[in-house]
Amino acid sequence: MSGKFIVIYGANNLGKTIQTRLLTKKFIDDGENILLVKYPIYTLKPTGPKINKILRDPSEKDRNIKEYDFQKLYTQNRYDFQSTLKLLLSSGFTVLAEDYLGTGIAWGVTNSIKNDGEDEKNITKLINKFENLNKGLLKPDIAILLDGERFLSGIEKKHRNEDRGNSVWDLNRRVYKKLAERYSWKSVKANQSIESVHNDIWKIILKSN
Structure with a gap:
């Protein structure tokens, strides 16, 4: 029997990492075969190391790459892992991912507006553009959006997407919420206790079985 592909989405600094770790432990405790994946996969050459350098090294020559070109690297990274993903699922593994193609669409739209001068009025057009890139x-099988106010303690200094003003983060959150409506993602309030967030996510997963 094929495994489930579950993705946890959300703007940065909302506790996605701790929630995916808790879910992984829950699946293991329940005797499930599970693999936790965090996109992009930085170890996957050639795109992973390149993406990581652009995100985290202010001296990287492509730091100010046009967003569409940057998202092409992310898309290729996902494509390059897809055969492994399909093999795992067909072997009965549950694959739990922190971020995925919806992340690319959300940040593609956000940075096209904030960095590349696109008009926020064109959000739907931009969503279509980055959606097509990920065809x-x-x-x-299950996509869940964590939504809430960001945890400032989680901001990574010098990170291309995180170490910026609140207007960037707020726009990114709005885009994610639009995507949740468009793709019928389930939403969980991220500003509850860690345990409450975990329990809400688990309820969604159980209902989908």
Whole structure:
């Protein structure tokens, strides 16, 4: 029997990492075969190391790359892992991912507006543009959006997407919420206790079985 592909989405600094770790432990405790993946996969050459350098090294020559070109690297990274993803699922593994193609669409739209001068009035057009870039990628069986106010303690200094003003983060959150409506993602309030967020996510997963 094929495994489930589950994705946890949300703007940065909302506790996605701790929630995916808790979910992984829950699946293991329940005797499930599970693999936790965090996109992009930085170890996957050639795109992973390149993406990581652009995100985290202010001296990187491509730091100010046009967003569409940057998202091409992310899309290729996802495509390059897709055969492994399909093999795992067909072997009965549950694959739990922190971020995926919806992340690319959300940040593609956000940075096209904030960095490349696109008009925020064109959000729907931009969503279509980055959606088309990700055509052919496997769709998740379950997609869950963590939504809430960011945890400032989680901001990574010098990170291309995180270490910026609140207006960037707020726009990114709005785009994610639009995507949740468009793709019928389930939403969980991220500003509850860690345990409450985990329990809400688990309820969604159980209902989908």
